[in-house]
Amino acid sequence: MRNQSEQIKAFVVANVADHPTDIVKITAEKFSTTIMTVHRHIHSLIKADIIVKLGNTRNTKYFLRNEYERLKIYTITSNIAEDQIIKEFNDIFIRLPKNIYDICYFGVTEMLNNAIDHSRGSKITLETKFSDPILTIIVKDDGVGVFKTICDYLQIDDIREGILHLSKGKITRDPANHTGQGIFFTSRMFDTFVIDANGYVYTKDNHLQDWTFVQRYGSKGTEITMTININAQTTCKQVFSAYEGKDYAFDKTEILVHLSDFKEDNFISRSQAKRILLGLEKFSLITFDFKRIEFIGQGFVDEIFRIFKNAHPEIKVQYINANDAVRFMIERSGNTK
Numbered sequence: 001m002r003n004q005s006e007q008i009k010a011f012v013v014a015n016v017a018d019h020p021t022d023i024v025k026i027t028a029e030k031f032s033t034t035i036m037t038v039h040r041h042i043h044s045l046i047k048a049d050i051i052v053k054l055g056n057t058r059n060t061k062y063f064l065r066n067e068y069e070r071l072k073i074y075t076i077t078s079n080i081a082e083d084q085i086i087k088e089f090n091d092i093f094i095r096l097p098k099n100i101y102d103i104c105y106f107g108v109t110e111m112l113n114n115a116i117d118h119s120r121g122s123k124i125t126l127e128t129k130f131s132d133p134i135l136t137i138i139v140k141d142d143g144v145g146v147f148k149t150i151c152d153y154l155q156i157d158d159i160r161e162g163i164l165h166l167s168k169g170k171i172t173r174d175p176a177n178h179t180g181q182g183i184f185f186t187s188r189m190f191d192t193f194v195i196d197a198n199g200y201v202y203t204k205d206n207h208l209q210d211w212t213f214v215q216r217y218g219s220k221g222t223e224i225t226m227t228i229n230i231n232a233q234t235t236c237k238q239v240f241s242a243y244e245g246k247d248y249a250f251d252k253t254e255i256l257v258h259l260s261d262f263k264e265d266n267f268i269s270r271s272q273a274k275r276i277l278l279g280l281e282k283f284s285l286i287t288f289d290f291k292r293i294e295f296i297g298q299g300f301v302d303e304i305f306r307i308f309k310n311a312h313p314e315i316k317v318q319y320i321n322a323n324d325a326v327r328f329m330i331e332r333s334g335n336t337k
Contacts, residue, residue, distance in 0.1 A: 119143025268297030
């Protein structure tokens with residue numbers, strides 16, 4: 001019996017690539033056994049991370065896990081394009097549910113395009129990994145690093161400030177050819193989005209609705225890691241719609257104020273507020289998230305909620321996740337409507 005069990009599993013592994021939709025049926029016929037028995041053996045292969053199951057009931061398909069794992073390295077030349085690269089991975093993505101396929105296609109092409117046009121590197125690596133039900137996609141280059149690229153463009157020295165501005169959206173080194181929307185939207189489509197560059201790791205965790213960055217020495221170039229549960233219900237349209245304004249334009253942004261915490265003035269000075277406000281005049285709705293902020297000073301509040309608002313009356317400024325002390329300072333500015 002045990003020998004037949006091993007034979008059934010071996011048959012499934014050997015034939016599933018050619019029979020992703022009917023492997024259960026042909027295996028049951030081959031071994032003159034029940035559908036339930038075959039399902040039990042396939043389930044053990046799934047638990048062993050050998051077989052991947054996609055879909056349910058009549059739409060179920062099975063694949064070998066290693067068919068989802070691939071690593072390729074490309075030389076950056078004037079002729080290379082992101083759509084050429086993704087073609088070599090499209091057989092992986094096309095098997096996924098339509099909403100997950102769209103997210104992967106959008107995110108990968110945007111990150112590849114950034115690496116080709118902005119990294120100033122010579123190589124790009126694209127890698128996929130799969131551990132049911134999580135698909136991981138890694139885009140890596142050997143360039144100067146995305147945070148330094150932003151700092152060079154904005155003529156600032158502090159890498160941490162580059163991270164802050166990158167999180168806003170509409171920041172790009174080449175505004176004539178790029179909108180600065182790629183990272184903003186991609187980081188909100190995937191379950192987690194991680195940038196490792198210039199000695200810092202920036203993480204957007206959409207399960208926790210949180211952003212963090214930590215220092216880590218030794219990283220070279222830019223490495224972007226994106227993970228998504230292939231059963232997730234998120235769609236590109238949902239993410240785009242959340243930040244659309246008039247005429248479907250990218251017109252809204254959110255700022256995690258904590259990202260500007262450089263341990264220098266503890267959200268007190270006007271200069272720190274000005275650093276946060278840089279580039280925000282491009283939006284019609286700005287939401288400041290005060291999660292993890294214990295206190296803010298009058299000068300900081302005045303710069304954002306009075307001076308900036310008076311200078312840009314057409315822009316709506318709002319805030320969320322403020323504790324009592326922070327809310328009190330904002331409300332007492334008298335200009336929060």
